[in-house]
Amino acid sequence: MSMLLDLSRLQGGGERIDRRIPPDSFETPAEDFRVVEPVQLTVDVRRDGEKVRLVGRVATVLEVPCCRCLEPFRTSVDNAFDLLFLPASEAGAAEGDDDRQLDEAAVNASFYEDEAIDLAEVVREQFYLALPMKPLCREDCRGLCPVCGTNRNEATCSCEQEWVDPRMDALRRLKAGGNH
Numbered sequence: 655m656s657m658l659l660d661l662s663r664l665q666g667g668g669e670r671i672d673r674r675i676p677p678d679s680f681e682t683p684a685e686d687f688r689v690v691e692p693v694q695l696t697v698d699v700r701r702d703g704e705k706v707r708l709v710g711r712v713a714t715v716l717e718v719p720c721c722r723c724l725e726p727f728r729t730s731v732d733n734a735f736d737l738l739f740l741p742a743s744e745a746g747a748a749e750g751d752d753d754r755q756l757d758e759a760a761v762n763a764s765f766y767e768d769e770a771i772d773l774a775e776v777v778r779e780q781f782y783l784a785l786p787m788k789p790l791c792r793e794d795c796r797g798l799c800p801v802c803g804t805n806r807n808e809a810t811c812s813c814e815q816e817w818v819d820p821r822m823d824a825l826r827r828l829k830a831g832g833n834h
């Protein structure tokens with residue numbers, strides 16, 4: 655399904671979008687995340703000359719691999735956004751043309767081309783913003799055994815007792831040396 659927002663229809667006006675989008679409309683690398691529930695998108699589109707402002711909210715459930723044990727887990731997303739779009743022809747101006755007075759908001763603006771904004775792109779960006787830098791399946795995830803790779807949330811491996819934190823090992827050697 656096309657998620658292109660046609661701006662030419664919005665001359666001097668606005669529009670409210672309220673859509674439920676099937677999860678398979680968003681192709682993302684599996685190592686990043688998968689969309690597993692329909693995406694609820696509401697956007698108020700306001701056009702003022704060439705400026706287009708999108709104020710909205712996006713909600714769904716994502717499946718994300720845990721950064722410690724690599725098991726995928728589900729996390730809900732409910733992100734509010736307020737984005738300013740300018741025509742791509744303004745992109746150069748935003749990079750510091752002294753002759754032009756650009757308001758501060760324009761520095762953080764996104765850009766649109768051919769009188770259209772791809773809402774799928776907007777939504778995908780919100781997903782990335784919503785995800786934590788280090789996603790954890792649970793606060794106390796025990797991760798994988800660094801020796802044999804066993805998921806230590808699910809099983810105890812035999813190397814677990816033998817494995818010594820290398821930092822502790824170095825400390826122990828240091829102490830042993832000092833006793834001589």
Ligand SMILES: [Zn+2]
Nearest residue numbers: 720723791795
């Ligand atoms: Zn985990």
Ligand SMILES: [Zn+2]
Nearest residue numbers: 799802811813
């Ligand atoms: Zn192990």
